[in-house]
Each structure stands twice: as structure tokens, then as C-alpha cells.
Amino acid sequence: MTSTATPDESATESSPAVENDTVGQDSGRALISDLFRRSPAIYWVDLLLTAGTAWALTAVYFTAPAWSALQVAAFVVASFLFFRAGTFIHEIVHMPGGQMEGFKRTWNLLLGVPFLMPWVMYRNHIEHHNHRHFGTPADGEYLPLGSSPRVETLKYLAQAPLLPLFMMIRFGILGPASWLHPRLREWVLTRASAAVSNPYYNKRFPKRDEAHLRVVEVLCLNYLIAIAALLWIGSISPVHLFMGYLLLACTLGLNWVRNLAAHHYVNGGGRMTMAEQLADSINVTGQTWLTIAMFPVGLRYHALHHMFPGVPYHHMGEAHRRLMQGLPPDSVYRGCNRDSFFSAVRELWRSASRTPPEQSAMRAWVAGSGRT
Numbered sequence: 001m002t003s004t005a006t007p008d009e010s011a012t013e014s015s016p017a018v019e020n021d022t023v024g025q026d027s028g029r030a031l032i033s034d035l036f037r038r039s040p041a042i043y044w045v046d047l048l049l050t051a052g053t054a055w056a057l058t059a060v061y062f063t064a065p066a067w068s069a070l071q072v073a074a075f076v077v078a079s080f081l082f083f084r085a086g087t088f089i090h091e092i093v094h095m096p097g098g099q100m101e102g103f104k105r106t107w108n109l110l111l112g113v114p115f116l117m118p119w120v121m122y123r124n125h126i127e128h129h130n131h132r133h134f135g136t137p138a139d140g141e142y143l144p145l146g147s148s149p150r151v152e153t154l155k156y157l158a159q160a161p162l163l164p165l166f167m168m169i170r171f172g173i174l175g176p177a178s179w180l181h182p183r184l185r186e187w188v189l190t191r192a193s194a195a196v197s198n199p200y201y202n203k204r205f206p207k208r209d210e211a212h213l214r215v216v217e218v219l220c221l222n223y224l225i226a227i228a229a230l231l232w233i234g235s236i237s238p239v240h241l242f243m244g245y246l247l248l249a250c251t252l253g254l255n256w257v258r259n260l261a262a263h264h265y266v267n268g269g270g271r272m273t274m275a276e277q278l279a280d281s282i283n284v285t286g287q288t289w290l291t292i293a294m295f296p297v298g299l300r301y302h303a304l305h306h307m308f309p310g311v312p313y314h315h316m317g318e319a320h321r322r323l324m325q326g327l328p329p330d331s332v333y334r335g336c337n338r339d340s341f342f343s344a345v346r347e348l349w350r351s352a353s354r355t356p357p358e359q360s361a362m363r364a365w366v367a368g369s370g371r372t
Contacts (some may be wrong), residue, residue: 008210023278024323024331025307031326032308035315038081038095042314043103046297048087051110054081061245079250084296086111086251089119089195091297093126093310108216113223114246116167117195118216120209124194124201129309134277135267137368138203140196141259144361146351147264152362153352160253164245171220197259200369258294261344262302266351269364278332281306283320286339294341303336 033279057078064071089112092104104119112118126131129142135142145153170192178185186204193205205213230236264280272280281303284291291300298305298313303321305311311319327333338344355361 019151022335023275023307024327025274027206028307028323028327028333032311032315032319035319035322036308036310036312037315038100038312039314040100040103043088043091043100047085047103047107047110051080051085054078054085054372055110057081058247061247062240075247075250079247079254080293082115082247082251083254086115086117087297087299089117089122090125090299091216091313092119093122108219113216113219116164116171116220116223117252117253118213118220120212120216121193122195123206123209124196127203129306131274131277132271134306135263135280136269137198137200137271137365140194140198140201140203142263142265142267143365144265144267144269145260146264146348147268147355147359147361148352149355149357149360150349150352152360153349157256159199160256161249163252163256164248169220169225171217172224175217197256198365199363202369209308254294258299258341260348261295261338261341262299264351265348268361269368275332278303278307279335281336282344283337284341284344285320285337288340290341303333307333320361 051197057074061071061074061078064074085107092100092107095104108118124140124346128139130139133139143152143156145156170188174188174192175186178188189205189210190202194201194203227241229235231238231241261282261284263282267276267280283303286301296309298316301316304316304320304323307323308319323333338347
């Protein structure tokens with residue numbers, strides 16, 4: 001397979017050129033100009049091996065003796081592998097339209113539909129790279145956890161076990177019902193059609209992608225109907241259903257927890273400069289087994305990704321090395337590195353612990369949603 005170039009993909013998602021020099025974006029791009037080219041072969045091999053192994057271990061999980069070491073091991077490893085394969089959704093939404101379409105469809109069939117998370121519902125991620133929206137209530141992937149009391153972080157984490165239930169209700173009940181009710185449809189497109197960590201996010205799903213959304217809605221509904229039919233005829237039991245829910249919740253929960261170390265989350269809701277946005281982002285640079293497991297597919301270099309969203313995951317390690325060698329000593333980028341997941345989360349927790357309830361930045365998010 002030939003490599004696929006996206007030479008200026010980051011230009012559509014980065015901040016204005018007037019701010020580039022404050023973070024070394026212009027000089028940094030010169031250092032890594034040859035690293036914006038995707039290798040489809042790497043994507044395909046990685047996805048198929050990871051997802052294939054995860055599904056094989058899922059079969060072991062469902063057939064091994066209950067609570068045996070084999071079953072527990074299969075559950076844990078399958079969860080992490082599904083988590084890794086699932087994070088390709090992040091790479092997909094950064095691909096220009098028309099690029100690697102077969103890969104996108106395959107990802108949906110292997111993971112998007114079975115996990116009720118089709119990639120088109122993550123289109124909103126691009127807003128996270130919009131310099132006008134990053135770190136504000138209009139950003140679906142930002143909550144001011146570092147500038148709000150610790151209870152907000154606990155509330156955020158408490159959502160994780162419920163995510164599969166939310167998706168089953170969305171695709172099994174709300175989606176089909178909204179096809180028959182225009183007002184409900186508008187609510188679903190505005191409140192329940194974006195993969196976000198910010199529950200106050202309130203933006204309508206793009207009209208240009210509605211046909212795509214309808215197709216995956218039908219696929220997800222049929223998937224749920226098939227599971228219900230298997231349960232009805234006795235081919236699977238309620239225990240199997242519960243086991244599947246646990247696997248899905250654990251997989252999605254890993255990403256939920258990982259997200260705590262993506263940013264410092266200290267903005268109060270106002271517009272941030274590019275330097276402030278970069279300083280709020282984190283690279284987890286420690287070479288430990290936990291870093292490898294918790295930050296797959298380039299997610300460990302999150303500050304780098306915000307600086308250059310167009311760099312594919314398989315070039316991020318080299319890009320980080322060049323930037324650390326070539327950027328000036330006072331570069332904002334150098335301050336983004338943390339040794340581990342725990343050091344990043346520790347900073348977040350300490351910052352939250354210093355925030356009294358009356359100064360909670362979360363108020364701006366609640367107000368922006370129109371809720372009281």
C-alpha cells in the first residue's frame with residue numbers, strides 16, 4: 001500500500017498564524033515536515049491484529065470456567081485490546097474525507113457498531129482543536145475539572161459504568177422513536193449524537209452527515225435486535241448479557257480514565273491563547289507498561305497532537321524526539337511533559353482540592369448548557 005499524505009491538515013485545526021511563533025509552531029513544523037504522511041499498511045495491520053486478538057479473547061472470556069484465572073485474564077487483556085483498537089476512532093476523524101474509506105467502514109463493523117460508538121458520532125472532536133472553542137463550554141471534550149471542586153472529578157468518573165446503558169437507550173429507543181417524531185429528532189441530534197465527555201455540550205449534529213448517521217443508527221438498532229432475539233430464544237443468557245456489558249463498560253471506562261491525563265483542565269471558560277491551550281495539554285513521556293497500555297495509538301503525545309493534529313500516530317514518537325531536540329529551551333512545549341499518568345492526575349486532583357465550591361468554573365458550563 002502507498003502512504004497517504006495530508007500535508008496541511010493541521011492548518012485547518014490550529015490557531016491563527018499570528019500566534020504560531022509563541023509556541024514554536026512554525027519552527028516545529030519545519031522540524032517534522034516529513035512526518036505528516038500516513039501509512040495505510042501500518043493502520044490496517046495494527047487494527048486487524050489488535051481487534052482480531054481482542055475478539056478471540058472475548059470468546060475465551062465467555063466460554064472459560066466462571067471466575068477462573070483464564071476468564072479473568074481474558075477479560076482484562078480483551079478490554080485493553082478493545083480500548084487500543086477503539087482509539088483508532090481518533091485517527092479516523094482526523095483523516096480528510098475520502099481518505100482510507102475502507103478502513104473507516106471496517107473499523108465501524110469491528111468496533112463502532114458492536115460497541116454502539118460509530119465513528120461519525122465523534123466528528124465533534126474537531127471542535128476540540130478549534131482555537132475559539134478549546135477549553136470553553138462549546139468544547140465537547142473539556143470539563144474544568146482542575147478549576148472545580150474534586151466532587152466534579154468524581155461525578156465525571158461515575159458516568160463511566162453507565163456509558164453502555166446510555167448508548168443502548170440512544171440506539172435502541174431514542175434513535176428509532178425520533179425517526180417518527182421531528183421534535184424528538186432535533187433533540188436527539190442536538191443532545192445525543194456526539195461522543196463527548198462534557199455532558200453540557202449542546203450543538204446540533206451536522207446536517208451534511210445526517211445520512212451517514214441514519215445508516216449507522218439502523219446498523220446499531222439491528223445489532224441490538226439480534227442480541228434481544230438471541231436472548232429470547234435462549235441462545236444467550238442474562239449472564240452472558242451482563243458479561244458483555246461489563247466488557248463494554250470496562251473498555252469505555254479505560255478511555256474515560258485515560259482522559260484525565262490529557263489536559264490540566266484549569267481554564268475557567270474563556271477563550272485561551274494558543275500558548276495557554278498548549279500549556280494546558282499533556283505529553284506522558286514515561287516508558288512504563290502503564291503508559292503503553294493506557295495511552296495507545298499516540299494518545300500519550302496529546303500536547304504534540306494539539307500542536308500538530310495532522311501527525312499520524314505512528315510518527316508521533318519521532319516527532320516528539322525532534323521537537324525536544326530542535327525547539328528553543330523556553331518553548332511552551334517543553335513544559336507539557338509529565339513522567340506518568342499518576343503525576344498528571346495528581347496535579348489535577350491537587351488543583352481541584354484548592355478550588356472552593358463558590359469559585360467552581362463548572363458554573364460556566366452549566367450556564368452555557370441552558371440548564372439550571
